Structures are given as C-alpha cells and as structure tokens.
Amino acid sequence: MKTETWILTLAAAAILTPGVAAADSNSFKDWTVVCDNLRTCQVAGFSSDDGGLPAVLRLSRGGAAGAAAKVEIDLIDSEVDLGGKPPTLLVDDRVVMTARAKRSSEAGGVTVVLDDVQVGPLLGAARNGTLLTIRAGEKDVGQVSLAGMVAALRYADDQQRRAGTVTAMVAKGSAPAARVPAPPAAPVLHAAPAVAQTGLPSKPPAAVRALGRKAECDTEPGSQGEPQAWRLSDDKVLWQIPCGGGAYNFSGLFVVVDKAGRAALASLEGVEDGLATNADYDPKTRILTAYGKGRGIGDCGESSEWVWTGDAFALSQATVMPVCRGYGYDWPVVFRAEVR
Known part of the structure; x- marks a missing residue:
C-alpha cells in the first residue's frame, strides 16, 4: 500500500495544458496572488500571524483593460456584531471610509463590501500603511496586515500586462488602457x-x-x-x-x-x-x-x-x-x- 499522500499540483497542471496561457501564483509577506489562464487575478491579504482579529481582504480583477477591481473583506469571527451600523475602515488608526456589510453564510461571519469608487481611495490610503482595521462603532472587529500589499498588487499588474498604463493599481504609467492586451479566450x-x-x-x-x-x-x-x-x-x-x-x-x-x-x-x-x-x-x-x-x-x-x-x-x-x-x-x- 502506498504511504505517500498524493496531491495534484494544479498550478503545474494548468501551465502544462497545451495551447493555454500559463497561470501563476506568488506570495509577498502577508499577501498572496493567484492569476488564471485568462489573466484574471485574485489577491488576498491576511491578518499577521500574531493578529488577534482575523480578517481577509479579497481583491479580484478580470484581465480586460476596463475590468474594475472588486474588494471584499471577510471578518472570520462568526460572533461579529456590527450593531446595525456600517463598518468603518481605518489605516493605521486614520479613518478612510465607511462601507456596507452583509452576513456571509460561507465564511461564517460578516463580509464588508466596497463599491467600485471606494477601491481606489482605499488602496491609495493603504499603500504606505501597515495595518487596515475594520471598526464597528467603538470596537475593532477585524484587521488585515498591509505588509506585502504593494508588492502583491504590483505583481498582479505585471501578470495582467497593466504595468505602465493608466489601468494599473500600483505600477501606473501614462500609457492608455488600449495598451493592455485582451485576455485569452477560455478553452x-x-x-x-x-x-x-x-x-x-x-x-x-x-x-x-x-x-x-x-x-x-x-x-x-x-x-x-x-x-x-x-x-x-x-x-x-x-x-x-x-x-x-x-x-x-x-x-x-x-x-x-x-x-x-x-x-x-x-x-x-x-x-x-x-x-x-x-x-x-x-x-x-x-x-x-x-x-x-x-x-x-x-x-x-x-x-x-x-x-x-x-x-x-x-x-x-x-x-x-x-x-x-x-x-x-x-x-x-x-x-x-x-x-x-
């Protein structure tokens, strides 16, 4: 009987699929990036290892030039109570914005949802920060480490061929959106x-x-x-x-x-x-x-x-x-x- 545990390395399987653009993933301190064969990237930021208020920021963006970045923040604690008020987002104790929230049956807690127009301001405020805090009233209910965020977003820009264009999240330039190549079609x-x-x-x-x-x-x-x-x-x-x-x-x-x-x-x-x-x-x-x-x-x-x-x-x-x-x-x- 085999004693090894057999686990398929899926990233490698995708890369080896004939005629399909290679997918990729990478990690940067408390952030990780996974991009698929259609150049859709999903970026995740986590609490630090010693953080007592676990939360996960999930950013997803399609590969098309005009695709908007979508951001949600999952508060993992199923006992989180926002008290019926919109949560406040702070970077290093400085208030950045309020956001809307919904109960997440899958993650077992609360999910904070950013509108499209809020994503840019949040990322801009977080770029030079160290800690993103989600606050309900006077109580902190979740924290995301910002260590590695800029490197992760820069990596996603590179994978999506956005670097140097006005569509980039971090690696911005003056090149127009038309410079971003269309993503491959799905097999x-x-x-x-x-x-x-x-x-x-x-x-x-x-x-x-x-x-x-x-x-x-x-x-x-x-x-x-x-x-x-x-x-x-x-x-x-x-x-x-x-x-x-x-x-x-x-x-x-x-x-x-x-x-x-x-x-x-x-x-x-x-x-x-x-x-x-x-x-x-x-x-x-x-x-x-x-x-x-x-x-x-x-x-x-x-x-x-x-x-x-x-x-x-x-x-x-x-x-x-x-x-x-x-x-x-x-x-x-x-x-x-x-x-x-």
Whole structure:
C-alpha cells in the first residue's frame, strides 16, 4: 500500500495544458496572488500571524483593460456584531471610509463590501500603511496586515500586462488602457453525453486489480474503502481503486476498462499516474473532482475538476490556496475552461 499522500499540483497542471496561457501564483509577506489562464487575478491579504482579529481582504480583477477591481473583506469571527451600523475602515488608526456589510453564510461571519469608487481611495490610503482595521462603532472587529500589499498588487499588474498604463493599481504609467492586451479566450470543452448507470460490474476485473498492484495500491476489499464503478459510455467503465492515504487525504487510482476487458489508467489532463486525491465522479455532469488539503483544517491546498469528453478527462477548472492562513473559503481559480 502506498504511504505517500498524493496531491495534484494544479498550478503545474494548468501551465502544462497545451495551447493555454500559463497561470501563476506568488506570495509577498502577508499577501498572496493567484492569476488564471485568462489573466484574471485574485489577491488576498491576511491578518499577521500574531493578529488577534482575523480578517481577509479579497481583491479580484478580470484581465480586460476596463475590468474594475472588486474588494471584499471577510471578518472570520462568526460572533461579529456590527450593531446595525456600517463598518468603518481605518489605516493605521486614520479613518478612510465607511462601507456596507452583509452576513456571509460561507465564511461564517460578516463580509464588508466596497463599491467600485471606494477601491481606489482605499488602496491609495493603504499603500504606505501597515495595518487596515475594520471598526464597528467603538470596537475593532477585524484587521488585515498591509505588509506585502504593494508588492502583491504590483505583481498582479505585471501578470495582467497593466504595468505602465493608466489601468494599473500600483505600477501606473501614462500609457492608455488600449495598451493592455485582451485576455485569452477560455478553452471550450464538450462533455460527452450522459449515460444510464446500468449493468455495472460488482467487482473490478483482474486487469484493474493488476494496475492497482502495479501502483502499490491496497486492492484488498475494505482496507481503504470499496472500489467504485461508473459507466462512461456503452463500452467504457470507470473504476476508482482506493490507493492509500493519511489523516485527511485519501488517494484513488482511476482506471478505464473497455468492452474487451482492456484496462488503462484514466487520462486525467495534467496527471501522469491516474491518481487523484479525495476524488469522486458524477455521471450526471460527467465531472470528476479532486480536492487535496494542505493540512487538516482545509484552509489551504488545491482542487480540480475534469470533464469526460468521450476520450479523456479534460481539465475544466482548478483552484488553489497556496498559503495556510486559516481561510478555507472561496479559493482563487488558477485555471478555467468553458464546458458545453
């Protein structure tokens, strides 16, 4: 049985996807940046490691020249009470603006939302600051470290080819918006037709078990869970064989068997060995999903989706949270395709 935890490196998978612009990510002190293959960038700023009022500022911006930067700030504490008043944003104890807020069911707390016209003033005020504080009445309810913010925004400008233009967030110049190249179009994938899940075998055939042994999987029933089968088409069946794991990540080997009984590792774009972490297949959508936790609480790691096209599983979406900072929601997208 394999003892390693298998986690797909999704950023690398996106970069290796043929004909697709490379995606990228980077971190700068308390800030991280993830840009996808369409040059959409998502920037996140976190509380400092010793901060007692955790909050996450999320800035997203599309790759088009005229795309506006959107900013939301998640207050992680589910007990946060704003007292019915709009929160106040301060940089180093200097009031910058008030903003509107909404209850966030996903993050479990409150989300502060900036209007488009507020984003520029906030970033301008924060550029030379050290700490962004969210205050409700007289009480501080969240803080975001500004260490690394300028470098992160400059990096996003560079990834989006905005540096030196009037559209840049930090690396501004006099060049017009027309200088920003149009982002690439999303790859188009066509899902194979859905098929009835009838006539499925109850046990994996010998050829599947042989591939499991070759991959050092434990093929004994019940030791790591039961093998699963799904019908991909009239003449193809997909098998998942449990292949080891640890405390919170469990790998599965995916094998496709044809009508003649021939077995081959499933062709998962970006993956060479047919292994995926915490994975499952949905025959209704023809989507195979995988999710690898960077640590047990699930606040970092990678996830991916592949769509069955009739010949292979093509990567349709990948997300990544490259830093473990206590935020397990709304991971940035590093690759996306249009599925039809």
